[in-house]
Amino acid sequence: MCGIAGIVRWKKQPDSDAEIQRMTAAVAHRGPDGVGFYRRDGVALGHRRLAIIDPELGVQPMADEDKTVWITYNGELYNFRELKAQLKSKGHRFVTDCDTEVVIHAYQEWGVDCVTKFRGMFAFAIADFRQRVLFLARDHFGIKPLHYRVGNEYLAFASELSALRKVDDAPPTGSLQAVDLYLRYNYIPTPHTIYHEVYKLPPASYMVIGFDGDRSGPVKYWDVQFRSKNGLSERDWEERAEETIRDSVKAHLVADVPFGVFLSGGIDSTLVAWQMSEILKTPVRAFAIGFNEQQYSELAYAEEAARGCGVELHSEIVRDDALQILPDLVAHYGEPFGDSSCIPTWYVSRLAREHVPMVLSGDGGDEAFGGYWSYVNWMNADPILEARQLMRSAIQSTRQLAPRAGFYWLRKSLKKSLQTFLKNGNELSEWQKLVLYIGEEHRRALWRPEFHNAMASSSEVFKNADVKARKWNRLAYAQYLDFQTYLPCDILTKVDVASMYHGLEVRTPLVDRGVVDLATSLPTLQRFRRDQSGKAVGKYLTKKVLGKVFPDEFIHRPKMGFGIPRAEWFYEGCSGRRLWDQVTVDESAPLYQFFKRDQVQALMDVHSPKHDNSGALWLLLVMGIWLGQNPEISFS
Template sequence: MCGICGFVNLDGGPADLALIERMAASIAHRGPDGQGTKLDGALALGHRRLAILDPSRGVQPMCNEERSVWITYNGEIYNFPELHRQLAAKGHVFQTTCDTEALVHLWEDEGPRMVERLVGMFAFAIWDAKQQTLFLARDRLGIKPLYYAQYGSRFAFASELKAFCEDVEFPRTLRPDALAHYFCMGYILDPLTIFAHAHKLPPGCTMLCRMGQPIPSPSRYWQIRFRCGPARSLEDWMSEYASRLDQTVKEHLLSDVPLGAFLSGGIDSSLIVDSMCRSAGESVRTFSIGFAEDDFDEHVFAEAVARRLKTDHLTRCLEPDVVELLSLLARQYDEPFGDSSSLPTYMVSKLARERVKVVLSGDGGDEVFGGYPRYVATLDRSRLQPYVPSWLARAIEALGRPYPRGWRGRGWLDRRERARAVSREGDRAVGVLVDAFAWRDDLLRLCSI
């Protein structure tokens, strides 16, 4: 990953070099291979680079031949070789073989519509000096982060919230409704952040800011659509899924530096590594961690898969100082975030960094294929609701009322949440099933004070 940041003084005042350097330095962990800045009147761009493609020449911020278009970019565009060929055929001259330069020339040809041509994960900002515009864009699924903030006479953007805090003028005012999101869901929904003056640019959105005009709201260029197609057999679906998985894994293997994969031994990561081995044609480096507690330790399964696929596997059993790690992760996340898997993810990332710069991981399978119990519970609710009278649902809920909301005991008490869901409709029912904390209600009351 890389880190990007920048700002525009809306009153036209000259950009402060010291400020953009502090902002870039605050996200140095995102890009240990170099730092770059660009000032142009009231505008400043900053970049921290993790060199993956064309390491010696892909320095950012990067510009076109006329030095009128500048970009700071985080991500990877998987169809950039095709874009490179098409743009070169139109007369664009390339100085590098990295995807960043393709974005610069694509902007010259297509402007804001360029995002519709991109296949990959990205967050970037493009400054067009001739048009006096600043263009922000984020990939369709929000894989790469991008925040923006408007305060006083300044508009700023960054890969992480901590970059804004380098500006003494940035207000640290908290948002009670964002805190309520955290207490309910375990994270803060976009476009909100914990800070009142900062927002997440939602996935599949762009912003086109013009100097001298009000900052616009984000504009959506892509929205996932669900539609029913003709009936197909399970074998057909499995074949198509395998083909698409292999194709996207092959695209992700594009790199000029060593890469590997996280391997837990579960279905998601095992499928990814299997596809990598078939695409790479050589031994793949894989990484896993183990724990002393048997209930949490999965390294035996990971090692079994590694032996089967003949990967170059590295396992390390850890007994981390959780308190110390929590303090570190709190600083890294910048806002409340309640995913307990962030602890082992950090540790296995640290292990992998000893050998590689890029890893593939298996995330999203449970969300796509309904693997979590909450999705099964949602189906149960839809099936049961027509047959369960409201008085019965309320009675079952009352039996468990002495126990904290979200408490996960065994037996009938564990069904209390499902009973509560049956008595509710739509999103309210799903919300019951994803309650993150037993102490949510008391803290929500504190937020409303």
């Protein structure tokens, strides 16, 4: 894993490496093993390397044999050896054993379509001096980040937003609409960033930028497709799932350095750890984080999982003074990012990096196999379910009425049931009620009146996902929206920044084309069903697979997630409250440029065990820290 940066200028060409050196230095933490630059014809490429495969020869930026195609690349291709053999059969020659060179030759052979052949995580830029174009691409799921800034006669790109602030130009302009999206969703969804002129390249997308400034894209080259297959028995599905997940874990273990696994004790990380222990001959090192507040700590389950998988567990307790790293972490994210589980992710990454430079994680299992509580709530609100319940009630009621009255009541209930049944259950507005952090009414109360026009009704990525997903069943609709929004914009972003802060590579075998192809082909009942008592069971298939080695009490316990004791840490005398006071107590605090002080303080005043405002408080705390760190940014 690495950090990349670069710029193409189509008029004023830089006369030194100073600009690209500053940009690359901003992502130095992502690659402690090496640094490189290349500048030519208005194009400058920079690279910071974390050496995982072929440490000796995989130096970047890298070029082809005749030095006309150059690349700066961040990621890992898990099928690079198969692609290399295919390319060799077509006459390509290689001088390294790293995947970076395979990407170059794949581009030469297949052009921009090369990305459709890759299995892995990647973000890269190829400068093609024959075609005089810059080719930017990002992996299928958005595991690796890629941001770009469009300026006057230039386009710059980088792994992190901080590098784009180092371009020879005035600071970018802040976006008030992006701030409102952040308050709405807990993150700023693709393609937006906190800046008007800076964007996130969406997952499974590429762009082509001419050296003359002509630009095409982003172009989407792949997408998740839900196509349920029938005809297989439960046993068949279990065998296929175990085989597919094991194949993915094995592919993700290709490395020339030691590695381990994040082990929370949840279904997904335990499944990955178990498969690693089955594949490897040497003991697997696992890493876990716990809290003193037992209701938030899964450490006991991580210990049970480690024993069951036969792995060596390293653990650490995160206390409330852990928030001392929050300002530094806010700076690394480069824009307001509201997922508070970035804190334990930072600490477990630090713990792992003390032992290994690379780990596997269980991220993506909930999206693929239907594990979130939001899916349970969504399925419980299914209009079809409501229609059935109306019919049952109507039939029971008619039995207790006179025939004529009973017929009238049944007819009326039938009409209402039919209207409910025919209603399109996949409504974006209804889904967003389940995933919003601060609703419209409360956001309006927070914003100062002169900024009410900044309030966003939704975002492009949600609207586009809604249009495509409406044709699928209710569960697939929710999963698809998460694949387009929550997974790349929150989960994968959180892990990338918190882990690369320490120069730790995190690989996600459940966010893999083979695993997702399997998951999206499952009948709904293999992902979500109800037991005999009517209780919802998410991730049904993966729980069945893991149930081969773990007891029901471990498998079917309530889902906890990877949260922090956020509510408690905001109580009087705790670290969250102290940090809040530092950021908000001053009447001239940056937060009050845009938000009403009395409304902000009211959220804290009523925060208590019976009235938990910690979600909104955390978002405003992060926003206030970010504004204080960036006083030079003006907003519009």
